[in-house]
Amino acid sequence: KAGVTQTPRYLIKTRGQQVTLSCSPISGHRSVSWYQQTPGQGLQFLFEYFSETQRNKGNFPGRFSGRQFSNSRSEMNVSTLELGDSALYLCASSSPGGETQYFGPGTRLLVL
Amino acid sequence: GQQVMQIPQYQHVQEGEDFTTYCNSSTTLSNIQWYKQRPGGHPVFLIQLVKSGEVKKQKRLTFQFGEAKKNSSLHITATQTTDVGTYFCAVHSLVGNTPLVFGKGTRLSVIA
Numbered sequence: 144k145a146g147v148t149q150t151p152r153y154l155i156k157t158r159g160q161q162v163t164l165s166c167s168p169i170s171g172h173r174s175v176s177w178y179q180q181t182p183g184q185g186l187q188f189l190f191e192y193f194s195e196t197q198r199n200k201g202n203f204p205g206r207f208s209g210r211q212f213s214n215s216r217s218e219m220n221v222s223t224l225e226l227g228d229s230a231l232y233l234c235a236s237s238s239p240g241g242e243t244q245y246f247g248p249g250t251r252l253l254v255l
Numbered sequence: 256g257q258q259v260m261q262i263p264q265y266q267h268v269q270e271g272e273d274f275t276t277y278c279n280s281s282t283t284l285s286n287i288q289w290y291k292q293r294p295g296g297h298p299v300f301l302i303q304l305v306k307s308g309e310v311k312k313q314k315r316l317t318f319q320f321g322e323a324k325k326n327s328s329l330h331i332t333a334t335q336t337t338d339v340g341t342y343f344c345a346v347h348s349l350v351g352n353t354p355l356v357f358g359k360g361t362r363l364s365v366i367a
Contacts, residue, residue, distance in 0.1 A: 176354065185359035186298070186343065199354040233297060242347065243288065244355060246297040 144170055147247035149234050155253045161222040164250045168215050168236030174198075175217040176244060177209060180231040189232075192217055221252075229254045257282065257348040261358030269366050274331040276361035278344035285347040287320060287327045288355070293340040301329075334365050 148167045156162050168175050176199075177189040188201040192211035209219040215236075221228055231251050235244035260279045268274050278287065286305045290298040302311055304320035304327060311318045315338075317330045331338055341360040347353060 178357075186357040188354045188356065191354055198352065201354070235298075242286065242355070243300045243303065244290075244298070244345070245300065248297050 147234060147236050147245055149232075149247040149250050151250060152248065153251050153253075155255060156224050157255050158224055158226060160224050161220065162224060162252060163218055163220045164232055164234075164252075166217045166219075166234030166236075166247060168217070168234075169238075169245055172236035172238050172245070173215050174237045174239075175211055175215065176235045176237070177217070177219050178233045178235065179203075180233055180249070181229075186233070189219065224254045226254050228252065257346060257353060257356045259344060259346050259356055259358045261344055261361055263361055264359065265362050265364070267364045267366065268334050270336060271333050274334050274338070274363055275328055276342050276344075276363075277326065277328050278346070278358050279326045280346060282325070282348055284324050288345045289318060289327075289329055290343045290345060290357075291340050292343065292360070296340075298343060331363075334363070336365050336367055339363060339365050 150165045174193045176191040179187045189203055190197055190209050191199040195211045206222045211217045231249045233246050233249045235246045237244055262277050286303055288303045289301040291301055292298045302318050307324050308322045309320040315332045319328045341362045343360045344358045345355045
């Protein structure tokens with residue numbers, strides 16, 4: 144099976160812009176979670192989607208949003224970018240009933 | 256919300272020395288997972304521990320879950336340069352339907 148894929152892999156934006164990141168889970172996986180990884184804060188949970196519904200949400204401002212499509216692909220959007228949003232954004236999928244997270248390679252976002 | 260403390264934050268060892276990282280929670284855990292992230296890579300699942308006092312081995316890696324299910328450790332015997340990376344624990348609390356919470360990780364450097 145192909146692994147979790149994320150696009151784009153690298154992105155440079157300026158403050159105030161918005162960005163959309165995409166994640167395609169492993170075939171058959173219906174749960175997709177998003178994490179923000181920074182050197183200082185480690186891996187922080189953003190949100191989890193299951194069957195197109197947001198199941199859990201982390202402690203991030205409303206500028207961070209996401210959605211999941213019927214084919215389980217997921218997108219996350221960050222509006223009004225701030226310098227502090229520079230990070231590696233990781234997407235992970237898990238199988239039905241499974242708890243193991245299978246991570247994608249991540250999208251590295253740099254906000255200037 | 257669920258929090259988990261992981262120590263140490265950094266560890267530098269000579270090749271051939273042993274290494275241990277610890278994960279501690281103030282609340283009883285449903286299970287605990289361990290992940291490894293190589294430099295420039297993404298977290299990769301290593302193992303999940305579920306039972307009180309459980310011990311699992313993967314070659315030179317030994318994973319333990321405490322009797323009270325509040326702490327865990329990962330021990331690497333005779334480290335090699337291929338062990339370099341950051342090791343994360345990740346936990347689910349006993350409260351249902353909560354997201355996986357990651358520790359801040361222990362970054363291991365191995366000096367040849």
